[in-house]
Amino acid sequence: MDNKPDEEACLFAMHLTTSSVLPMILKTAIELDLLELIKKTGAKATASAAELAAQLPRNNPDGADIIDRILRLMVAHSVLVCGLKLLPDGGFFARNEDGLSVGTPCLKIQDGAWMEPW
Incomplete structure (x- = not known):
């Protein structure tokens, strides 16, 4: 049995948790339940930052911009994937x-x- 993919995933997870900014972003995303909200949309579904911000319990006028920044950082570190959805x-x-x-x-x-x- 080849454990290489599991080992690589574990090493990647350790890298993510020992860096500086990303763990803070992950902590915030977890506290806001962003990953749970994304998971609830389904495997093939999409969710914009504005749609996710609208589901948060607090109403923040800058919420969508802040969520967008959080999501972009997680995409940059391959925690999430991002796709283009044309208007x-x-x-x-x-x-x-x-x-x-x-x-x-x-x-x-x-x-x-x-x-x-x-």
Whole structure:
């Protein structure tokens, strides 16, 4: 029997618990029951930060932003996975039927000639 995947998972878990910021985020996520809320959505279901924040007992106007940051950090450390869910209209960064999107001004603003002076 090959225990290598179990050993690697255990080593990864130990790495996660001995780092600095991630354990604090995990503690917060556990205290808020975020992982339980995500689990309740089901294996193939999706949940946005706003949807999760709405299920928390406290109403915090910045709740969705804070939950989003927590989730992004956990995704960055492979605790969770993240996927792209397009909006019904294809999203703001995809071109519409007129060929326009928010992507064009983003490219202009991030252009080297604009950013270098900063």
